[in-house]
Amino acid sequence: MANLGRKQIHHEDRKTGRRTIDQSPLTPWWSFCLRRESFFRILVCLLFAVLPLNAAHPQRVVSQAVGTDELLLALADPGQIAALSHISHDPQFSPVAAEARRFPALKDSDAESVLRFRPDLVLAASFTRPETLALLRRAGVRLVVLDRYDTLEDIYASLRVLGRELGQEARAETVIAQCRARTGALAARLSGVKPVRVISAGVYPFTSGAGTTFQDLCDHAGALNVATEAGLKGHAPTPSEKLLVWNIEVLVASGDERIRGRLAEIPHYRALPAFKAGRVVIIPGPMMSSISHHRIAAYEALARALHPERFR
């Protein structure tokens, strides 16, 4: 490499047969670049210099849970996604099932199914089985576990973390800004409304109190969660007799229209004046249980159902 940039001239003495090499005076550096073989050398060097920069961001990301599917789809380039969770294609569970079908889905949620895709980053949630997380860690795969999703601010924090991991910080900020705009518009519409007294109802014999995603839903949709008002925290067994004196105006259920029939079979719901009057709001399951920014759709749906006058 010492001769780079200098023109070498080969001389051969015809009498003695000796070969000498002379070095020409210094030539401009760019003349070296113009030579074909040198051009390719430089190109290769540049490629090696640039590749590590790209390799810093994962190119084979596997999402292990529905919630992380939603975040990944919002932020990653399609080429970065290796696979999504095993239930990502099922609209019963995923609010982004149609979009998710463009990508492979895991066969199962276990570590082996994840590792089959040879990921360089795995996204999981705190409710992923601990043994699966341990096996993935043992396999030396980079693992990001998202563990806060009770409020939108938690989700924004997760979006930022994931944005950094994927090298998509700007996209994360764009998504957050869009979310803030939607929730801001919703808050403006609901400004000054009298909160409607609601409860999370279902065949699952637990209801949602303070510190749950349902409470977050109520906070954004102009609703007052009577379970929280009564002092319930987290997911608590649904009271039966107390419901009669909690002055519930609307029941909020997750699922589809068939849930009305199921609620009618449960004495403490069918005895409620709200139920008798048909005041049941049904939010699609994947929307209701979303732990990503897609839950804003649930805020909007509930707000529209509880305060239709504000959406005319």
Added chain:
Amino acid sequence: MKPRLAVPLLLALLALTFLASLAFGELRLSFAQVLGALTNGTDEVARTVVRDFRLPRALVGLAVGAALGASGVVMQAFFRNPLASPGLLGVSSGGALGAVAVLATGPLFGFAAATMWALPLASVVGAFAATGMVLMLAQRGAGTERLLLSGVALNALLGAGTSFLLTTTAGHFEVNAQILFWLMGGLESRSWEHVWMGVPAILAACLLLLPLGRAMDLLSLGEQSAQSLGVDVRRLRRQLIVLSTILTALATAVAGIVGFVGLVVPHILRLAFGPDHRRLLPYSMLGGAIFLLACDLVTRTFPLGLRLGVVTALIGGPFFLWLLRRPR
């Protein structure tokens, strides 16, 4: 304890637990409110709570307790083994598999499949199918031992089926939770429909069982002795199996899997009032009802959704262990 004291004592305890079931719950109601709710009171909330929530729950609890108590006595007499219980022949497991199948397939066929009547019906069908299978498996030889072993094998097989359905529904957390809670038994959310489903048939089966006490006493001497004393053993065994299945199946259908009642109650009463089946049968019916209503009161008192099956097992388990370790 003198047997003549048994009936008044048990009736008094039953009245007490039944009234307590009407009086205690989430909402504090005064005696006047409870009384008013049962008569012509104007307090709408109290009327709904007592008439639509607590009364059906107490009636179902009473019937289920009586059914399991009686079924326990029958099973212990049938196998001449004090450790026999209503679920021994796979009746409860069959009922559980039937009910769980309905709950698990609910999301596939829409919730219509899991309506209020479908679940108990499937449970009863499952229970009878299990008993039929046991009888069929044990037909060759038809000895008690073979019947018992067939029951053990079938319990394992049906349990595996239930576990399989439980795992396949893991994605549907609501369905999964319903199955789980059903398997742990419970009287919450029992309605008048459950009363009509279970109580009349349980009452009828209990009444049909009562005259068999004398024959059961003779059976306890051994099949040959009973036969020589004029008992049609084959007919009696068939009657006992059918009635025990009906009782266990209906109890399971309306309250889920509730263990230990059929094991614990007959033993306590046998220790207190002697082994005469003519007395033990009605006493166990009353005792089972008292035990179950008392356990249900515990589930209402403790928060965090303490299940009925858990309470009966918490009381029944230690008793069972004591029974095993007791010097004979």
